[in-house]
Amino acid sequence: MPSAWSPLVVRGRRAVVLGALVVAAFAAAAPVLAQPVLRISAIPDESPTELQRKFGQLAAYLESQLGMKVAYTPVSDYAAAVEALVGKKLDMVWYGGFTFVQARQRSGNQVIPLVQRAEDEKFRSVFITRADAGIKSLADLKGKTVSFGSPSSTSGHLMPRYFLVQQGIEPDRDFRQVAFSGAHDATIAAVAGGKVQAGALNISVWEKFVQDKRVDTSQVVVFYTTPPYYDYNWTVRSDLDPALRNRIADAFLRLDPSKPDDKAILDLQRASRFIPTRSENYDSIERAAKSAGLIK
Numbered sequence: 001m002p003s004a005w006s007p008l009v010v011r012g013r014r015a016v017v018l019g020a021l022v023v024a025a026f027a028a029a030a031p032v033l034a035q036p037v038l039r040i041s042a043i044p045d046e047s048p049t050e051l052q053r054k055f056g057q058l059a060a061y062l063e064s065q066l067g068m069k070v071a072y073t074p075v076s077d078y079a080a081a082v083e084a085l086v087g088k089k090l091d092m093v094w095y096g097g098f099t100f101v102q103a104r105q106r107s108g109n110q111v112i113p114l115v116q117r118a119e120d121e122k123f124r125s126v127f128i129t130r131a132d133a134g135i136k137s138l139a140d141l142k143g144k145t146v147s148f149g150s151p152s153s154t155s156g157h158l159m160p161r162y163f164l165v166q167q168g169i170e171p172d173r174d175f176r177q178v179a180f181s182g183a184h185d186a187t188i189a190a191v192a193g194g195k196v197q198a199g200a201l202n203i204s205v206w207e208k209f210v211q212d213k214r215v216d217t218s219q220v221v222v223f224y225t226t227p228p229y230y231d232y233n234w235t236v237r238s239d240l241d242p243a244l245r246n247r248i249a250d251a252f253l254r255l256d257p258s259k260p261d262d263k264a265i266l267d268l269q270r271a272s273r274f275i276p277t278r279s280e281n282y283d284s285i286e287r288a289a290k291s292a293g294l295i296k
Contacts, residue, residue: 037069038062038248042094043081045153046185046205048074054268055094061265065251066244078152082106091240092248096154097123097231097285098294104279104286105295113233113279114245115252117271119204121281122228125155125163126206128191129198131221138167138224146171147179147190147199151294154231154285156184160200162288163226185209192220204270229288230281249276 040062042055051074059070073090075081078099084090086107092114095103103111129135135144141164149156157180164171171178179196181187184205191199192215203225209215234252236245252274255262266273289295 037071038066038092038244039071039073039090040092040094041073041075041081041084041090043078043096043099043150043152044075044183045096045149045156045202046183050185057265057268061255062248062251065254066247078150085111085235085237088237088239092234092236095233095235096152097229097233097282098154098158098289099152100233100235100282101286101289102152102295103235104282107237109279110238111235112238112245113235113277113282114249115274116230116233116277116281117269118273118275119271120231120233120277121275123155123231124203124228125160125200125226126203126222127160127198127200127224128188128206128220128222130191130194131219133197135198135223138164138169140223141169141198142174143176144197145177145179145195146175147181147187147196149180149184149187149201150182151180153184153202154229155202156187156200158285158289158292158294159226159229161292165292188215188220192216198223208270230277230285233277233282 040055040059042051044051046054052072055072059072062070075084078096081090081093081095082099082103083106085093085103093099093103095113100111100113127138127141133144135141148160151157161171177196179190181190181199184201187199187201188206188209190196206215206222210217234248236248253276255266255271255274257263257266257273286295
C-alpha cells in the first residue's frame with residue numbers, strides 16, 4: 001500500500017501550498033495596485049494648522065480629479081522638503097523659488113515645475129516694522145535687529161537679502177542682529193511683539209493677515225516692498241509617469257474662480273488661478289542665491 005507521503009502526494013501538496021501563496025500575494029497587492037497614492041507636501045512657511053487647512057482641501061480636490069488617493073504629509077523644515085522629493089519619498093511638493101532651485105541642483109535637474117499661481121509671476125516681499133520704531137527705509141535698518149523667515153525661504157530671506165545687498169546693505173555686517181523666525185507668520189509675531197525691530201516676509205501672508213484683521217496696521221506697518229520676482233510652484237519628480245503628470249497639471253489649470261467650490265480652493269491657496277510654469281523661470285532666483293553666497 002503506498003505511503004500517505006508518496007512523491008506524488010507530496011508534489012500535489014506543494015502545488016496546493018504554492019498556489020495558495022500566489023493567490024495570497026496577489027490578494028495583498030491588489031488594493032495597492034487599485035489605489036495608487038500621490039504623495040504631496042509643502043515647505044513649512046506657515047503654521048502647521050494653516051498648512052493642513054490649505055493642503056488638506058487641495059488634496060481632496062486632486063483625489064476627485066485624478067481618481068487616486070492623494071496624501072498630504074507635512075515636513076519638518078525646508079531642507080526636508082527638498083530631500084524627500086529628491087529621495088523619492090514624495091511625488092510632488094509646493095516649493096518656493098529658492099527651494100525649487102535647491103531641489104533642481106540636488107537632484108541633478110531631475111525635477112519638473114508644473115504650475116504656479118498667476119501671482120507668482122510677479123511676487124514680492126515686504127519689510128515691516130512697528131510704527132513707533134522710527135524706521136522709514138531700508139537704510140534705517142542699519143544697527144537694528146531684523147528677522148527673516150527660514151534661511152531657505154525665497155520671499156522671507158533670499159530675495160529680501162538680495163535687494164538689501166543691491167542697495168549696499170550687508171545684513172550680517174550692518175544689522176545689530178539677524179534672526180530667523182522660521183515662518184512668515186512668526187516674523188509678523190516677532191515684529192508685533194517687539195522681539196525684533198523689523199522683519200521681511202511674503203507679501204501674500206501679510207495681506208492675508210491684514211484682511212483677516214490678525215495684525216493691527218496702526219501698530220505694525222510696511223515700509224518697503226521689493227521689486228517683483230518669480231516664486232512658488234508645484235514641482236514633481238521627473239520620473240513620475242508623464243500621463244499622470246499631465247493630469248495633475250490639468251487639474252490645477254481647470255480650477256475656475258467663477259465656480260464657488262473652485263474659488264474656495266483658490267482662495268485657500270491665495271491664488272486667482274494657476275498657470276503653467278517652467279524651470280527657466282527660476283534661473284534668476286538661482287543667480288540671486290549665488291550672488292548672496294547661499295549656493296555655489
